[in-house]
Amino acid sequence: xxxxxxxxxxxxxxxxxxxxxxxxxxxxxxxxxxxxxxxxxxxxxxxxxxxxxxxxxxxxxxxxxxxxxxxxxxxxxxxxxxxxxxxxxxxxxxxxxxxxxxxxxxxxxxxxxxxxxxxxxxxxxxxxxxxxxxxxxxxxxxxxxxxx
Amino acid sequence: xxxxxxxxxxxxxxxxxxxxxxxxxxxxxxxxxxxxxxxxxxxxxxxxxxxxxxxxxxxxxxxxxxxxxxxxxxxxxxxxxxxxxxxxxxxxxxxxxxxxxxxxxxxxxxxxxxxxxxxxxxxxxxxxxxxxxxxxxxxxxxxxxxxxxxxxxxxxxxxxxxxxxxxxxxxxxxxxxxxxxxxxxxxxxxxxxxxxxxxxxxxxxxxxxxxxxxxxxxxxxxxxxxxxxxxxxxxxxxxxxxxxxxxxxxxxxxxxxxxxxxxxxxxxxxxxxxxxxxxxxxxxxxxxxxxxxxxxxxxxxxxxxxxxxxxxxxxxxxxxxxxxxxxxxxxxxxxxxxxxxxxxxxxxxxxxxxxxxxxxxxxxxxxxxxxxxxxxxxxxxxxxxxxxxxxxx
Numbered sequence: 001x002x003x004x005x006x007x008x009x010x011x012x013x014x015x016x017x018x019x020x021x022x023x024x025x026x027x028x029x030x031x032x033x034x035x036x037x038x039x040x041x042x043x044x045x046x047x048x049x050x051x052x053x054x055x056x057x058x059x060x061x062x063x064x065x066x067x068x069x070x071x072x073x074x075x076x077x078x079x080x081x082x083x084x085x086x087x088x089x090x091x092x093x094x095x096x097x098x099x100x101x102x103x104x105x106x107x108x109x110x111x112x113x114x115x116x117x118x119x120x121x122x123x124x125x126x127x128x129x130x131x132x133x134x135x136x137x138x139x140x141x142x143x144x145x146x147x148x
Numbered sequence: 149x150x151x152x153x154x155x156x157x158x159x160x161x162x163x164x165x166x167x168x169x170x171x172x173x174x175x176x177x178x179x180x181x182x183x184x185x186x187x188x189x190x191x192x193x194x195x196x197x198x199x200x201x202x203x204x205x206x207x208x209x210x211x212x213x214x215x216x217x218x219x220x221x222x223x224x225x226x227x228x229x230x231x232x233x234x235x236x237x238x239x240x241x242x243x244x245x246x247x248x249x250x251x252x253x254x255x256x257x258x259x260x261x262x263x264x265x266x267x268x269x270x271x272x273x274x275x276x277x278x279x280x281x282x283x284x285x286x287x288x289x290x291x292x293x294x295x296x297x298x299x300x301x302x303x304x305x306x307x308x309x310x311x312x313x314x315x316x317x318x319x320x321x322x323x324x325x326x327x328x329x330x331x332x333x334x335x336x337x338x339x340x341x342x343x344x345x346x347x348x349x350x351x352x353x354x355x356x357x358x359x360x361x362x363x364x365x366x367x368x369x370x371x372x373x374x375x376x377x378x379x380x381x382x383x384x385x386x387x388x389x390x391x392x393x394x395x396x397x398x399x400x401x402x403x404x405x406x407x408x409x410x411x412x413x414x415x416x417x418x419x420x421x422x423x424x425x426x427x428x429x430x431x432x433x434x435x436x437x438x439x440x441x442x443x444x445x446x447x448x449x450x451x452x453x454x455x456x457x458x459x460x461x462x463x464x465x466x467x468x469x470x471x472x473x474x475x476x477x478x479x480x481x482x483x484x485x486x487x488x489x490x491x492x493x494x495x496x497x498x499x500x501x502x503x504x505x506x507x508x509x510x511x512x513x514x515x516x517x518x519x520x521x522x523x524x525x526x527x528x529x530x531x532x533x534x535x536x537x538x539x540x541x
Binding site: 110 | 164165171172192193194195196197198200201204212213216217218219220222263266278279280282283286289299300301537
C-alpha cells in the first residue's frame, strides 16, 4: 500500500514539475545580451508564463537554473552556492555561446571557463545571444526529457 | 539584562543574486529603522579581464570582443573602438557609413531607453508599464534585426566603415516603426508625469542637485536630469552628428521623475533623428580600406552611449595587435551618485534609486582604486594586475 502511494505521489510530482517549472536566473559573467533575451521571453510577445514557467527570486523555490555567460573567478563560488541551495531534483540550462565554451572570452585572465566546468548542465542553448524562440525551445526540450 | 542605550547598526545585504536586478552586484545598506544611513557597493562579479584579453587579439578580432563589453549598448562600444582605430590609421569612413552608424546608434538608444523604462517601472512595482514598454520595444528589436540580422549584438561596424546597408523597403519599415513608437511614447510620458501612484514613488525621491551632480561627475541622462549640460553628440559631434544634430534634453529637478522625463524626451529626439537619417541618407561607398598593421600612436575616442559618455583609449605599437585598450564606461561614473543620493531614503526606495541611473554591471566591472581619507595608495597598471593575480590565487 505504501509503495503504491509513493508511486502515485511521484507521478503527481512529475506532472506538476513538467507543467509548472520555476526558474532562477544567474549571470556569472555574461555581457547582458543573453540576460535581456531571457527577460524578453517573459514579456508579452513571447510570454513563457503561458507554459507555467515562472522566474523566481530565491534558489530555494526553483527547479531550473538558467545560467548565462562564462564563469568568472569571482562568481564561481556564488554559482556553486546557488546550485547547492536548490532542492532536488534540479536542472541547469546554459544559455549562450559563452556558457557552452567561454565564447569570445576564452583566455581572459579572470575567466574560469564554461558553466559545465563548475556545475553539471542539462541543456545547452547556442547563440550569441540565442533568440527568445531558441530559449523557449531549449526549456521545452528539457521538459520533454522529464516525461516518464 | 540591561537594555542597550546606543542604537545598533543593522546592515541589509543585497546580492549578488537577487530578483531586482538581472546582473550580479552586492550592496550593503546600513539602516536605522526604515531609513538608510549608509550605502556601499561591491562590484566586480562580472570582471572578465577584457582589456588584457584585447592585447592578445588582432585589431579585427578586438572589434568583436569589444562589442561584447555590454550586450545592451554593443554598437557604441564597437563604434568607439573603430573610430579610434580609424583615427590612428589616418582614414575616415565614407559619409554613408557614418550615417548608418548614427542610425544604428539611435535605434540602439531607443531599445535601451525602452528597456530601462520597463525595468525601472518593474522596480517600482508597476509591472503593467514593464510589460507594455517591453512589448513595444520588440518593434525596435525587429527593426534592428531587419537591418543587421541579429537582435542584440548587431556587428554593424567593421574597421573603416559598416557592413550593413539600408534599402527602401527597410527604410519604410523603420518609418512605420517610428510612427508607432512615437504614439506609444506619448502615452508613457503621460503615465510617468500624471499617474499619482507612480509619482509617489518618483517625485522628490533620489534628488541630486546640480552641484552634487557636477561634483560627483554624473553623466548621461542621470546628469542631464540634474541640469548638467553634457552630451558628446552635442559637445564634439562624431560620425554624422554634425550633419544631423541632436537637441540637448535637460531637466532641473534631479529626482527620479526628472530622469524618467529626460529619457522619454530623448526618445522623441531619437525618433526625429532616425526619420531624418532614413530620408536624407547620403549615397556612396560603405567602407574604406584599413591597413592590417595600425601605425604607432595613441588616441582617445569618445561617443555618447545610452547611459552617458563612453571613452576609449587606444595605444598602438605599430603591430597588428593593440598595446593597450582602456575603456571607461558611463555606469562607473554614475555609481558614486547612487551611493550618495541613497542616504536618507527608505529602504523600499532603494531598487528605484539603483535602477534610476540605468546601471549596467557587465560594462563597469573593471579595476578601481579607492582613495580613502586615511590611506591613499597609487598603483600603476602593472601593480594592479599583479595585485589582481595575487588576490585571486
